[in-house]
C-alpha cells in the first residue's frame with residue numbers, strides 16, 4: 001500500500017443489506033452484506049443472474065433506496081448528500097427521455113436544475129450533442145430518433161452536468177449487437193475524455209469485459225458479491241481488443257465465476273431447506 005494520501009473514493013458500500021417487505025410473507029433479501037469500493041475513474045460492471053440484486057445495489061448507491069443495513073458513501077459524502085449535490089448521472093435500459101421535450105430540452109434538464117443560465121446551457125448542449133455524434137438533432141423530438149440515438153441522448157443528458165459518477169443499468173440492453181458495440185466504444189471514449197467513474201449493470205459477459213477495469217460477479221438468493229475479476233486490457237481499447245486473446249481469457253474467467261456463483265447460490269438454497 002502506498003504512503004500517499006488516499007483519494008476520496010467514488011463509491012464505498014460497506015456491509016450493505018437490503019430486505020424488501022421485512023416481516024411479511026413477501027419478504028425478499030435482495031442484498032446480503034455487500035461491500036464494494038469504486039475508485040475515481042474506475043469502470044466497474046455488475047453482472048449476475050436475474051434477480052440477484054444488481055439494480056437494487058445501483059439504486060442504493062443512487063440513494064433511490066435506503067439500505068436496511070450498512071452504509072453508502074458517494075464522493076466521500078452520504079449517498080443522500082451526493083444525490084442533492086447531483087454528483088452522479090443515471091441512465092437506464094429505457095432511455096427515459098421526456099417525450100414532450102425536444103432533445104435539447106431533455107439534455108438541458110439537469111442543467112436547469114443546477115441553475116445554469118441559458119447561454120451556458122446552450123453551449124453545454126452543443127458540446128454534448130457533438131460528443132454523442134448527433135450534432136444536428138437538438139430540435140428533434142425523442143420519438144423522431146432511433147432507439148440507439150435516444151440512448152445516446154439519454155447518456156448525453158446523464159453526462160451534461162459533468163457528474164463525476166455515472167450509474168448505468170443495462171443501458172444498451174435493447175440495442176442490436178452492432179449498435180451496442182458502437183455505443184460501448186463511444187462510452188469508453190466519453191469516459192476517457194471526461195474522467196468519469198462508471199458503475200454499469202449488464203447481462204452480457206463480453207460487454208462487461210470490454211468496458212470494465214473490474215467485473216463484479218454477484219449471486220442470487222440473497223444477493224452477494226462472489227468474485228471480482230480484474231480486466232487488465234489497458235485503457236486504449238478498440239475494435240481489435242475484441243479479437244485479443246486476453247479478452248477471450250477474461251470472458252472465460254467471468255463465465256466460470258458466474259457458474260461458480262450459481263452453484264454456491266444453489267448450495268445455499270439446499271442449506272436453507
Ligand SMILES: Nc1ncnc2c1ncn2[C@@H]1O[C@H](COP(=O)(O)OP(=O)(O)OP(=O)(O)O)[C@@H](O)[C@H]1O
Pocket residue numbers: 020021028029030048049050051052053054055056057
Ligand atoms: N421494490 C421492490 N419490492 C420488493 N421486492 C423487490 C423490489 N425491488 C426488487 N425486489 C426484489 O429484489 C430482488 C433483486 O431485484 P433486482 O431488481 O435488484 O435484481 P437484478 O439483479 O437487477 O435483476 P435483473 O437482472 O432481472 O434486472 C428480486 O428478487 C426482486 O424481486
Ligand SMILES: [Mg+2]
Pocket residue numbers: 054055056169
Ligand atoms: Mg435489474
